[in-house]
Amino acid sequence: MCKKLPYCARYIDSCIMSVISEINADSQYRTLASCCGHGKYATTIVVRDTLHNQNFEWFSKLMIPLRYANDKIRRRFYIKDTHGYYFLPNISIPCVVRKTRREAI
Numbered sequence: 526m527c528k529k530l531p532y533c534a535r536y537i538d539s540c541i542m543s544v545i546s547e548i549n550a551d552s553q554y555r556t557l558a559s560c561c562g563h564g565k566y567a568t569t570i571v572v573r574d575t576l577h578n579q580n581f582e583w584f585s586k587l588m589i590p591l592r593y594a595n596d597k598i599r600r601r602f603y604i605k606d607t608h609g610y611y612f613l614p615n616i617s618i619p620c621v622v623r624k625t626r627r628e629a630i
């Protein structure tokens with residue numbers, strides 16, 4: 526995982542860039558938002574399934590409703606926690622910080 530940027534929800538985290546391009550290489554899918562979790566949350570990628578007209582989280586395959594309860598179209602997916610880390614409500618589960626590959630070598 527990479528260092529959290531001040532506006533991480535607006536950009537693709539560098540450590541998941543390759544996964545994002547792989548998903549977008551398939552014309553059925555289009556990534557809408559993502560965050561690697563920066564060691565605090567599980568990595569999540571919000572993906573649009575253009576074939577079935579629905580949004581879901583790539584790793585958990587959990588569906589994300591297209592609209593809010595008040596029928597407004599959902600354009601923002603992440604919520605910022607008190608420390609400035611973004612997470613997907615009802616989806617992100619705080620994950621155990623994994624050791625980096627560098628430490629293992």
Ligand SMILES: [Zn+2]
Nearest residue numbers: 526527540561
């Ligand atoms: Zn990262």
Ligand SMILES: [Zn+2]
Nearest residue numbers: 533538560561
């Ligand atoms: Zn991020």
